[in-house]
Amino acid sequence: MNKLVESKLMKWLEKVSVALSESPTFSTIASGMQGNLGFIMVGAVIQVGLAIANMVFGLPTTNEWYIRINSIYNTTMGLLSLMVTFNIAFNYAKRLGMKGHNVHGFTAIVCYILVCAPITTYTLADGSTVTAINTQFLGATGLFVAIIIGLLSVRISKFCIDHHWVITMPDSVPEGVLNSFNNIIPILVNILVWYGLSTALSVLTNGQLTIPTLIIFVLSIPLNALLSPIGMLVIIIFGQLLWFFGIHGTSVVFSVMMLPMIMAYQTNASLYEAGQPLLFSYVFLWGANAMWGGSGNTLPLVLMGLRSKSKTIKAVSKAALPAGIFNINEPAVFGYPIMYNPLFLIPYVFGPVIVYFFYWAAYAFELIALPRILILTTLPIFMSHFSSTLSITNVIFAVLMFPVVWLTWYPFFKMYEKKMVAEEEAAEAE
Amino acid sequence: MKILLVCAGGLSSSIVMKKVRRYGEEIGEEVVIDAVGVAEVSDVWNKYDCILTAPQVRNRFNQIKETAGIPVAAMPPQDYAIGNAANIVKLAKSLIK
Numbered sequence: 224m225n226k227l228v229e230s231k232l233m234k235w236l237e238k239v240s241v242a243l244s245e246s247p248t249f250s251t252i253a254s255g256m257q258g259n260l261g262f263i264m265v266g267a268v269i270q271v272g273l274a275i276a277n278m279v280f281g282l283p284t285t286n287e288w289y290i291r292i293n294s295i296y297n298t299t300m301g302l303l304s305l306m307v308t309f310n311i312a313f314n315y316a317k318r319l320g321m322k323g324h325n326v327h328g329f330t331a332i333v334c335y336i337l338v339c340a341p342i343t344t345y346t347l348a349d350g351s352t353v354t355a356i357n358t359q360f361l362g363a364t365g366l367f368v369a370i371i372i373g374l375l376s377v378r379i380s381k382f383c384i385d386h387h388w389v390i391t392m393p394d395s396v397p398e399g400v401l402n403s404f405n406n407i408i409p410i411l412v413n414i415l416v417w418y419g420l421s422t423a424l425s426v427l428t429n430g431q432l433t434i435p436t437l438i439i440f441v442l443s444i445p446l447n448a449l450l451s452p453i454g455m456l457v458i459i460i461f462g463q464l465l466w467f468f469g470i471h472g473t474s475v476v477f478s479v480m481m482l483p484m485i486m487a488y489q490t491n492a493s494l495y496e497a498g499q500p501l502l503f504s505y506v507f508l509w510g511a512n513a514m515w516g517g518s519g520n521t522l523p524l525v526l527m528g529l530r531s532k533s534k535t536i537k538a539v540s541k542a543a544l545p546a547g548i549f550n551i552n553e554p555a556v557f558g559y560p561i562m563y564n565p566l567f568l569i570p571y572v573f574g575p576v577i578v579y580f581f582y583w584a585a586y587a588f589e590l591i592a593l594p595r596i597l598i599l600t601t602l603p604i605f606m607s608h609f610s611s612t613l614s615i616t617n618v619i620f621a622v623l624m625f626p627v628v629w630l631t632w633y634p635f636f637k638m639y640e641k642k643m644v645a646e647e648e649a650a651e652a653e
Numbered sequence: 654m655k656i657l658l659v660c661a662g663g664l665s666s667s668i669v670m671k672k673v674r675r676y677g678e679e680i681g682e683e684v685v686i687d688a689v690g691v692a693e694v695s696d697v698w699n700k701y702d703c704i705l706t707a708p709q710v711r712n713r714f715n716q717i718k719e720t721a722g723i724p725v726a727a728m729p730p731q732d733y734a735i736g737n738a739a740n741i742v743k744l745a746k747s748l749i750k
């Protein structure tokens with residue numbers, strides 16, 4: 224086991240994750256998404272409130288007040304892609320050290336609307352006209368497009384600025400005025416590129432394809448590979464391995480998983496709204512690694528340690544318990560320690576895999592409810608099982624998983640305890 | 654002394670933060686300490702004297718060091734796990750001097 228920990232493969236995995244999380248593009252996407260968590264949370268609160276009103280007080284979804292309150296959800300989660308476009312462009316411009324981050328954010332929004340939701344005038348049946356934008360791609364559906372336009376539009380602007388494609392003014396013009404003139408050409412070039420591409424695509428395919436549908440189609444190929452039984456297993460094992468090296472595996476993996484996750488939840492939210500059955504996505508199985516006490520299901524290990532004969536284990540477990548109840552695993556990972564501890568490699572990395580199969584079976588046999596409410600924050604145990612579905616069966620399932628997780632830890636805990644007790648006795652004898 | 658703790662999302666470091674605050678009161682020293690996630694460092698670092706990073710964001714350590722113009726050090730995993738405030742304050746002091 225020691226050999227495996229020090230093997231080339233492990234070193235390589237560690238290097239990859241560092242490279243991944245240090246790349247400006249990758250961290251821009253992550254921070255651009257995180258900047259919207261507040262809106263996602265507000266959307267979730269509205270959803271929970273409406274679900275309770277619907278289930279407990281029987282308020283029908285067709286009720287005037289239900290629709291009124293639901294429009295808050297539609298203008299938070301429903302505009303997610305617009306916000307992401309801005310945030311990503313803003314953060315990317317900041318990261319690349321460009322002037323006037325706001326301008327680049329708004330340039331990206333303008334391009335996004337031009338490409339995904341052009342302002343169009345429609346004639347209604349009674350002959351009157353209405354000017355509107357189609358909101359189809361403004362919500363979670365457009366997230367990939369939002370990332371691509373957010374990043375590339377900044378790149379285009381940077382290209383223009385680096386090549387001095389700016390309107391030159393006499394020296395007497397004040398700096399502030401100059402800056403607003405400087406942005407004219409980058410904005411124009413962006414509009415030309417995006418609107419040009421979009422128009423060309425539409426003309427060539429007779430309106431069959433648009434930029435968002437094309438991007439979504441192309442990306443669905445790797446995404447479908449990822450959102451498969453094997454894809455999810457790899458994701459879980461990779462995340463756990465990173466944690467085993469003491470790196471926050473969840474945050475690394477999450478930058479990739481966040482998008483399919485948000486999309487699957489929003490699909491289910493709108494299906495629920497329409498009174499239709501919810502859809503299963505393999506992305507839901509990701510929760511298998513954090514059912515009890517954060518990534519790696521460390522809470523049972525902490526509970527075992529509370530009455531340990533080893534003083535070290537006992538002290539660490541006491542310190543780790545409150546955090547564990549809130550699904551925060553760092554004290555256990557670094558204190559026990561689990562990181563770089565060959566004894567714990569198997570239960571820590573493969574314990575979640577066992578839970579994964581139970582979880583999959585429970586969904587497949589429809590024993591537990593499908594999630595639809597996205598709460599992207601760490602919640603205490605039970606709360607985390609309940610909040611996404613508002614179903615008690617999911618909590619019962621998690622409780623049933625406790626002995627399973629316990630058993631995966633127990634033999635390894637005993638081995639480690641024995642070792643620690645022997646070491647402590649030896650230290651005292653000296 | 655003003656310390657900024659950094660972890661992935663500011664959750665686990667806030668546990669350590671509370672322990673250091675309590676320790677500061679006990680020894681009667683003024684210790685200002687806050688906890689944030691990696692993404693926020695660039696906006697807030699200039700209000701502090703030094704940054705201490707959590708072990709799990711080791712992969713972002715160089716990036717944090719580049720963005721912040723103050724001394725940065727990583728907390729030893731064991732001290733971080735049990736929130737050993739005495740050692741953490743000692744580490745911060747050694748950075749500022």
